[in-house]
Amino acid sequence: MPTTAFLTDSTLCIGCKACEVACKEWNNVGEDGLNWSGFSYDNTGAVGAQTWRHVKFVEQSPEPGFGGNAPELNSWSFSSDVCKHCENAGCLEACPTGAIVRTEFGGVFIQPDVCNGCAYCVVACPFGVVDRNRDDGRAFKCTFCYDRQKVGMEPACAKACPTQSIQFGEINKLRADAESRMTTLHERGMADATFYDASDSSVGGTHAMFIVRGDPRAYNLPPNPEVPTIYLKKAWRSSAIGALMLLGGAIAAFLADGRNGNSRS
Amino acid sequence: MSDPVRIPPRVPDESSERRLFEIRREAESTGKIAAPGIHPAGAPFPTASVETGYYGIPLLKEPAWTWEIPLYFFVGGAAGSAAVVGAIADYTGADRKIVRDARWIAAAGSVLSPALLIADLGRPARFLNMLRVFKPQSAMSVGVWTLLGFSSGASATLFAQILADRYGPSFPIRVMEQAGQAASLAFGLPFSNYTGVLIGATTIPVWNKNVSNLPIHFGMSGLSAAVGLLELMGNQRNRALEMLGLGAALWESWQGLQIESRQQRAFEPLKHGPSGTATRIGGLLSGPLPAALRLMTMLAGKKRSNSLRTAAAVSAVAGSLLTRFAWIHAGHVSARDWKLPLGSR
Numbered sequence: 001m002p003t004t005a006f007l008t009d010s011t012l013c014i015g016c017k018a019c020e021v022a023c024k025e026w027n028n029v030g031e032d033g034l035n036w037s038g039f040s041y042d043n044t045g046a047v048g049a050q051t052w053r054h055v056k057f058v059e060q061s062p063e064p065g066f067g068g069n070a071p072e073l074n075s076w077s078f079s080s081d082v083c084k085h086c087e088n089a090g091c092l093e094a095c096p097t098g099a100i101v102r103t104e105f106g107g108v109f110i111q112p113d114v115c116n117g118c119a120y121c122v123v124a125c126p127f128g129v130v131d132r133n134r135d136d137g138r139a140f141k142c143t144f145c146y147d148r149q150k151v152g153m154e155p156a157c158a159k160a161c162p163t164q165s166i167q168f169g170e171i172n173k174l175r176a177d178a179e180s181r182m183t184t185l186h187e188r189g190m191a192d193a194t195f196y197d198a199s200d201s202s203v204g205g206t207h208a209m210f211i212v213r214g215d216p217r218a219y220n221l222p223p224n225p226e227v228p229t230i231y232l233k234k235a236w237r238s239s240a241i242g243a244l245m246l247l248g249g250a251i252a253a254f255l256a257d258g259r260n261g262n263s264r265s
Numbered sequence: 266m267s268d269p270v271r272i273p274p275r276v277p278d279e280s281s282e283r284r285l286f287e288i289r290r291e292a293e294s295t296g297k298i299a300a301p302g303i304h305p306a307g308a309p310f311p312t313a314s315v316e317t318g319y320y321g322i323p324l325l326k327e328p329a330w331t332w333e334i335p336l337y338f339f340v341g342g343a344a345g346s347a348a349v350v351g352a353i354a355d356y357t358g359a360d361r362k363i364v365r366d367a368r369w370i371a372a373a374g375s376v377l378s379p380a381l382l383i384a385d386l387g388r389p390a391r392f393l394n395m396l397r398v399f400k401p402q403s404a405m406s407v408g409v410w411t412l413l414g415f416s417s418g419a420s421a422t423l424f425a426q427i428l429a430d431r432y433g434p435s436f437p438i439r440v441m442e443q444a445g446q447a448a449s450l451a452f453g454l455p456f457s458n459y460t461g462v463l464i465g466a467t468t469i470p471v472w473n474k475n476v477s478n479l480p481i482h483f484g485m486s487g488l489s490a491a492v493g494l495l496e497l498m499g500n501q502r503n504r505a506l507e508m509l510g511l512g513a514a515l516w517e518s519w520q521g522l523q524i525e526s527r528q529q530r531a532f533e534p535l536k537h538g539p540s541g542t543a544t545r546i547g548g549l550l551s552g553p554l555p556a557a558l559r560l561m562t563m564l565a566g567k568k569r570s571n572s573l574r575t576a577a578a579v580s581a582v583a584g585s586l587l588t589r590f591a592w593i594h595a596g597h598v599s600a601r602d603w604k605l606p607l608g609s610r
Binding site for chain 1: 311312313314315317318319320322323324325326327328329330346349350353354357358359385386387388389391392394395397398400402403404405406409454455457458459461462463464465466467468469472473476477478479480481483484485488503504505506508509512516596600603606607608
């Protein structure tokens with residue numbers, strides 16, 4: 001089976017939200033609040049238990065040549081966010097039931113018939129993607145359309161995207177595509193085009209890669225996401241020291257007490 | 266959502282009409298209007314940038330756990346420590362009342378802990394799914410298996426003790442009691458502090474920045490609670506418990522000092538706001554207060570020392586309980602701080 005990936009190119013995204021709609025329709029995901037955010041045209045906010053694709057509306061300060069609009073107006077970029085399907089996935093490592101697995105396509109998948117809603121994956125995700133559904137009790141996130149991929153089809157979001165901003169394919173081919181796309185963008189003078197796949201962090205790269213304009217932090221893409229298993233060594237060392245302190249303390253205290261004669265009156 | 270800005274009705278006057286005429290003249294003569302135009306309510310509008318992040322929307326999700334989890338941290342810590350204290354008291358031939366009381370605390374914790382853990386699950390009926398795998402890289406998985414071993418051991422020990430009380434000692438009962446006690450000691454040691462590993466090895470900044478001391482901190486907090494409970498059950502004269510209680514209180518004081526001396530942004534939920542207040546009160550009740558009370562008992566007379574130790578015990582138990590809730594609360598606040606994962610200032 002080929003290892004597959006998403007390449008989401010924000011320079012092509014028009015913010016139509018077709019991916020959000022397609023995702024909800026195909027996966028039968030419920031609505032998650034029809035609220036005005038009050039700070040931008042983005043009223044969805046973030047991916048979560050009931051939002052597996054989310055189009056970010058990034059309004060940035062004017063930059064000459066940035067988008068081709070009037071110099072005093074904010075620039076616009078859109079970027080469709082999704083589960084990153086990490087190479088070292090914090091949620092997968094943390095899951096105590098084995099509900100979260102890596103599929104034959106390299107994606108990270110929560111088996112809904114196994115998940116018991118312990119919510120440990122929620123605090124293990126460095127991208128804040130997975131969340132527990134309050135009504136249902138289980139944890140949910142993008143499935144990478146595992147059901148569609150199994151029958152040889154592309155994910156619903158990629159199929160519905162009208163501008164090929166969401167590209168889907170074999171991961172090495174997409175990496176090469178991203179590289180040539182970056183070269184093209186830089187040649188055209190889009191010097192701020194940036195490729196993001198977190199491959200230089202402990203996450204070890206993602207199966208959802210992004211091309212954004214400007215600093216990825218404006219898109220809530222963390223510069224140094226960490227898979228929490230890197231903290232385990234320190235944590236268990238501390239646990240062992242704590243256990244020795246408890247054991248040693250108890251032995252010392254009761255032996256000393258015994259030597260002085262039982263102190264109970 | 267705020268109400269739309271209410272615009273009062275305007276009455277045309279000389280100055281308004283002069284201004285409109287000026288605009289027309291400017292348009293006629295230059296072909297454009299240089300005026301700044303209207304300034305919409307709410308402007309300047311928020312933007313996304315390195316300094317402001319994505320409109321300040323937090324990247325990380327807040328922990329989805331409910332109140333059962335911090336309570337479980339408290340119960341598990343006290344029960345695990347009590348089992349260790351009880352087993353060592355038994356092996357060193359200490360006062361039998363301590364051994365028996367400690368077994369009750371451990372057994373009560375071994376029933377309450379899984380109940381709390383299961384109650385928090387989104388799908389409690391699927392608790393057993395936790396036992397389909399063992400994953401050393403998941404602190405939750407290791408913890409569940411530790412809990413299983415501990416609960417079996419601690420409840421078997423108490424069961425054997427009850428049988429021995431009712432039917433007199435016999436060899437099979439003795440075997441069950443000793444095997445159960447050995448298991449509750451072996452599993453009680455990690456069970457007393459693994460919850461520090463559980464929250465330390467996460468993406469929540471205030472937790473993972475404390476990963477090297479959280480397990481020891483939680484372990485000492487659990488010991489402090491176990492000693493306090495044993496004292497409240499009528500073991501106020503035992504010197505070994507006094508020493509253990511003092512040691513735990515001194516460690517908790519040191520832990521409080523360590524938190525207060527750190528200046529990083531990630532530590533702010535432990536010092537400011539409601540979570541900071543809870544952490545500080547929890548710290549005072551766990552550390553300096555019982556430590557001072559316990560030191561005073563050494564100087565006080567017999568009668569006064571009893572009430573001082575009771576006060577220290579109550580303080581330690583309350584401090585341990587509050588500390589667990591404070592750490593979880595701080596985790597929520599930390600997850601909401603969008604600047605931390607983006608490395609912004």
